[in-house]
Amino acid sequence: METPYKVSDWLPTTLKEVKQRGWEELDVIIFSGDAYIDHPSFGAAVIGRIIESEGLKVAIVPQPNWRDDLRDFKKLGKPRLFFGVSAGSMDSMVNHYTANKRLRSDDAYTPGGKAGFRPDYATITYTNILKELFPDIPVVIGGIEASLRRVTHYDYWQDTLKPGILASSKADLLVYGMGEKPLKEILRLLNKGVPFSSLTTIPQTAYICNKNETKPSKIWSDITLFSHDECLKDKIKYARNFRHVEEESNRWQAARLIQGCDKDNNIIINPPYPPLSTKDLDASFDLPYTRLPHPKYHKKGNIPAFEMIKFSVNMHRGCFGGCSFCTISAHQGKFIASRSEKSILKEVRQITQMPDFKGYISDLGGPSANMYQMKGKDLKICERCTRPSCIFPNICSNLNTDHTAMTEIYKKVNRMHDIKKAFIGSGVRYDMLYNKMASTKEQESHKLYMEELISNHVSGRLKVAPEHTSDDVLKQMRKPSFKLFHKFKMDFEAINKRNNLNQQIIPYFISSHPGSKIEDMANLAVETKQLDFKLEQVQDFTPTPMTVATVIFYSGVHPYTLKETYTAKSKEEKLDQRVFLFWYKPEYKKQITRLLEQKNQVELVSKLFYKEKKESTKPQSDSKPKPDYRKKNKHNTTKRRK
Structure with a gap:
């Protein structure tokens, strides 16, 4: 498909594309479990464009190969600020397995819909690799997989409780929910020279802290959850934790949550930001997306997730339904953040030019x-x-x-x-x-x-x-x-x-x-x-x-x-x-x-399975055998009223 764009209109994904921009060093490198689609419906593109809008140099490594010599993790070198990691637009286990735990044969976020281009528990796998290769570089994790696993959680695929994902991944910081505001604050503080280890008061983030160093917050009230070990021993304590997590995730004036993840450390979860204003949400959607998959995929087949949304427009975020089985409010929040009519109509006009x-x-x-x-x-x-x-x-x-x-x-x-x-x-x-x-x-x-x-x-x-x-x-x-x-x-x-x-x-x-x-x-x-x-x-x-x-x-x-x-x-x-x-x-x-x-x-x-019978006007003898429901009665039947 011909487009008015050139490769440099996308964020770089290879060293060659980085060099074409004349960059010698990157500020942030993002690893994603999805193919790179430069569209506001895909988290890696949004995060990348926000970092770019702050005047920083950013690249995306989509679907890195974790099975070989790990060259995809090494090819762009070390970033100046941090690595960003996301499993993609879906939890990797939901992406991989059916409700009956059968391995799926396709992946909607991969060219050609092919399966096998991301690992199970992708956030943990990617972060563990980066920590082994570059132990001195901070890793920030985000996306729906990290967001929904920020405290002790039940993992259906291993049928067990797992600790907050910070403990399993060894990441330095977790951004939960929609990440524009916390990301901008992280970048602002790092550019001011604040050490990464001091990023402990940013709303909508979580980090690990030694129990001896955990002090009462000067900004928020604190709620201490039952520890991971307590949850393992008592299912009711795990259930009681959840009510605090859900309520504090959806409050404007929420408390800070503290949970022991092992004998020495706590996971600290700072309260979320208030919902984005219309102005802020417009700014996110109005970034210079090409709205298309990276040209590297042109000969690899369509990406089903993109084909489904490429002519659609997202008017708002959040959902106040709070359905018991749904993760939307846990990730996007229950309060609605809406775009302006002007921004929506502008995107529609962009689509008409495709x-x-x-x-x-x-x-x-x-x-x-x-x-x-x-x-x-x-x-x-x-x-x-x-x-x-x-x-x-x-x-x-x-x-x-x-x-x-x-x-x-x-x-x-x-x-x-x-x-x-x-x-x-x-x-x-x-x-x-x-x-x-x-x-x-x-x-x-x-x-x-x-x-x-x-x-x-x-x-x-x-x-x-x-x-x-x-x-x-x-x-x-x-x-x-x-x-x-x-x-x-x-x-x-x-x-x-x-x-x-x-x-x-x-x-x-x-x-x-x-x-x-x-x-x-x-x-x-x-x-x-x-x-x-x-x-x-x-x-x-x-x-x-x-x-x-x-x-x-x-x-x-x-x-x-x-x-x-x-x-x-x-x-x-x-x-x-x-x-x-x-x-x-x-x-x-x-x-x-x-x-x-x-x-x-x-x-x-x-x-x-059978048509209803009309009631007979003749009395039935008690001695007469009752009709067998398994046999169709060809007489006295009527269609059921709709």
Whole structure:
């Protein structure tokens, strides 16, 4: 693909590219588990461009070979300030393995989608190598893998608790969450001549400190967590830790966390920065990205993750949903940071100039599509809030859920020259469209948003995520009642009918989530059958570090209530739940029937696999044998009402 760019428009990745810039020494060298895509959706590119914007010399080494003589780690020499390390845009173990711990055969962040270009536990592997080769150069780790493993965490793939990743990797500093603000402060202090070892008061960072040298903070209050050794001995202590970690990660005025990681050392986790302002977020997105993969990949095949987002625009960061199984708020925070309309429209114009653009924006969204510009009506209340979710168990009365700003941007993008249609590919939180606490103005904005979204921005299929049908399971998930999905489906169909459209809702569901039992999955199958769904977008629950659901999976108790909670844990239990998502496939009928017979849920077999019989007007004799549910009755049958 021809582009108006030359190789020097990307950050350098080789010594030759460094020399072409006339540089004799680099200030920072970044190692990433992803291929280098110079786009604001990929962390290594964002960090690299920020360092460049501070007037420093930076290079990226994407997917270094850790199996050979380690030449990729040596080729650029030593940086003046530090090495940066990230496993990439995904936790490397989630990237490598399925929920059943099978090795994946592809990697969306590698050219050609090929697997095998990053190691397991990539952050630890890369950092250990750098520390061995260059023991005198500091290493800063970041990205989602480091961020979500900053304290004692359950590792599903080794089925054990692991200490905070600083202890395993021997890195000098950890930046968690979205790293713009802490990174700029690190660079500012180092350029002033502050020794790296003195970088102990930067918000949103973590470091290791000798227990004898750990002193009370003069800036923040302190919370001491149960140590790693205590967590190994007592699962309840591990669960109790989590509540502090989640609450302090999502507070404006948070405490510093201290956890013993071994007999001599503590991990110190400084509180996060407040959410980025619109001005700061615009500055990050407006950096001079080429928005393309590095030219070195031209003959190596498309990079699937890039192909998926190259014509999309991220309007905001953060998510206040706080879903029990999701890591977004743990990494990006629950408070929404929104870009300006000007910055968003500027990026859309850039996309229209791409040589292979056909006129369709694939997504105007964010972690959740419809949270743009949403925040508390009284921010002083937000600053004191410890709720992990702003919309569960109910929508906060202080949350402004006005959808007007989004609706206006959707319309403006659709009216732009060279735009045929702008779609919404991110998942929509339909529960916010039925906010009973909202003002009349907000409720009107919800109706207008729904009309605009469904009439003009659905590419035939709209993604929503009810996740389950059982109210008990949904409470464990921090998700709304399935009754709201029924309401949204009715409104979706009514809008389609008014506009003579033939569009579908594509719902997402999860099996074997904590709290979910066989009976719950069977009822999910029955209820989605009644709604005429044959499910496609499904997943088996995968425990990932730093989520409520993962804590329940390992400890057996909910970290907020400490009540015992059932979870399907074995491979067999998980697969037994998963088959109900595919009840319509003949190969699973026998297994589902057996499972329901074991649970004395014979009536659900009839509802799934046989047409309902009309009630007979003639009285049945008690001596007459009852009909066998396994035999189809060819008479007195009727189609189930949709």
